[in-house]
Amino acid sequence: MDITIGTSTVAGEAQAPPSKSYTHRALLAAGYADGATVKAPLVSADTKATMRAVTAYGGSVDRSDEQAIEVDGFDGRPETPDTVIDCANSGTTMRLVTATAALQDRLTVLTGDDSLRSRPQGPLLDAVGQLEGRAESTRENGQAPLVVGGAVDGGSVAIPGDVSSQYITALLMAGAVTDEGIDIELTTELKSSPYVDITLEVLADYGVTAERTTDGFTVAGGQSYDPAGGEYHVPGDFSSISYLLAMGALAAPEGMTVTSAVPSAQGDTAIVDILDRMGATLSWDRESGEITVERSELSGIEVGVEDTPDLLPTIATLGAAADGVTRITDAEHVRYKETDRVSAMAEELTKMGARVEEKRDELVVYGEDSELRGTTVDGKADHRIIMSLAVAGLVADGETTVTGAEHVDVSFPNFFDLLESLGAAVER
């Protein structure tokens, strides 16, 4: 589906969707438990992939009330799936449930769409091997399809930290139900580390202890997942909030308000500080979870995305509409996402009239030399590229058509409905 955005202003109130990262973890943790109710979950293409995996391992997921998903767990003992697990577009699902597969004797086959089958899984497969499990890429290229089995009892692994933090999350979540637990030694610096903080927070809420060590992380074995009161409540998603705030800062002369923005471990909360540093008028009432923002003159800044890779597309759009230079650094791992997002934003913003320079681990946007104009841009079948280009479309001169816009379903299914309800000119 192509979506065309006209130059527009926005106003009003926008509720942030629930967090994708917390929902994945809460659902899988409920699977590792006897069961739990996941309240206010994100129901999206990616989280449905995790629901499929929990079911494949012998749990069951009742979605009849989408505000409170009832999960019957497999209680730390996953069954052998009776078919292939399709993780679709979701890296989080594939990484997290690879470690689940390693807990049982027999084999699990994991696959995904073209994008997911091109993303790196090698370090996690190697870690399962170090724990004496079986984990292979069918094509022997470190990419899915994967064949994974065990049974892993725990032990020690050494693993790089600069490819994906999801490997660490996977090992911690599965490690808690092994006999011996898992000690993780990081052989390179951890990128995306707030995502491991989210994991530690969810584990604690499910009554599971895991912690940082001097060189990595450790989780004791023999633990049970058991959330207080049998339920878990998912907070709003700050990666999704980044598009809403960017919209407001670029195109809301009368201001707009984002709700469900409560503090949590999400690194992408940094978008509030980034916009503030760029000169946006915004304020965050943490108690009520409301952020108000209004159209402001923005200036370029330097910002490292080592901890916040998912913000790169949003910051690139903001930079293209700001004065001066926006330098996004420490971005190499942003190339391993649904698409290479460093290249994707460079290419597509360039089509819209921005001057952008791409380096291996940096994206530099010369807002001072950019005059955004509407054209047809390729959403690259990547939800974050699509949403960031749509936001750029609000302030481009003329109409911007974004191809493949249905992929917002991965993390923010009602994105375009919401954009329209805020007053933007959206044509499907």
Ligand SMILES: O=C(O)C1=C[C@@H](OP(=O)(O)O)[C@@H](O)[C@H](O)C1
């Ligand atoms: O664990 C998670 O929920 C995520 C971790 C991050 O990936 P990496 O750790 O691979 O950078 C992030 O980009 C992704 O959107 C969600």
Ligand SMILES: C=C(OP(=O)(O)O)C(=O)O
């Ligand atoms: C990279 C992302 O997710 P995943 O790794 O789960 O595909 C994302 O949502 O931007």
